[in-house]
Amino acid sequence: MKKSIIVAAVLIVAAMFTCSAFAADAAKIGIVSFEKIIQESSAGKVMQKDLKAKLNELQEKLQAEEKRVKEMSAALEREALVLSPEKKLERQRELRDNADDLKKMKADYTQEMKILQNKRMNQIQKDVFDIANKLGKSQGYLLIIEKKVAGVIYAADKVDLTDAIMKEYNSIYAQKK
Template sequence: MKRILFVTIISLLAISFVPMAFCADAVKIGVIDFEKIMKESSAGKMNQKVLNAKGTEFKNKLEKEKQSLDAIGQSFEKEALVLSDEKKRERERDFRNQIEDFKIMQQNYTNELKNLEIKMINDMQKAVFDIANELGKQEKYTLIIEKKNAGVIYAPDQIDITDRVITKYNAVTAQGN
């Protein structure tokens, strides 16, 4: 009987003191969906408009150049019958050079558009991560992770702070910072 009483008292003491040892601050985790921020934030939408406008501009320039090349090709076909062999080879060489220049222009536009997109994403990511860092300090988060790149398989909606980050990011970009 004494043994049972002793074990019970020790158990009660252990139960009452052990939780106090682990009562440090609660772990607070936040998740950010950067992809959602890119789609829904005002800066993300503006970046998409800029990229679309630049893409359309490049497409129009390429289309104009292609029409010019098509006209030159048709003209060459008509004149090929009456040109001397030397003039024909010279025109063919010039036409091939123009086609190569067109391909180079096309590649340059593609690269320029990709570089612009990468720069915009990097600038946006820096700003968003700065905001998340500030939010984490203010609201005492233990950890804030990016949903896709961090390899998160599951995260409950309660810990997703993406909408709050979008709100702050929109406020920052509206001020012109």
């Protein structure tokens, strides 16, 4: 008799916990693709256009400097037989210095592009995170994660908030301009 009362009590307690677990609100989880926002949003397209223009400008400067170094090298080869040993050494040193300056210029430009890209990406990311926070709070999301960073392999389309965030971001970006 005691066993049947204990078993019944355990079943009643288990039933109470099970019912409360099923009655809880469904967890709303959202996914955002930052990569898609960079590629398709107004701000992302402007950033890509600006970066491409800056890259082209820097590449033109590098090409002009490379041409100048090649011309110096060709001139040295042509005049090598008629130059005095001191003058030849001086020109070789100038050529080495210019070649080293060219390498440094390439490294500086690469670094400048990385800094510019990171600065612009961080600004867009900050704006997108602010919008995602507002959207998450207003629509009762428990969690919103970035698709690539979180390593999401599959997510249903209904939890993908990228388009909604991009729409909001485009309207905010248009107002800023």
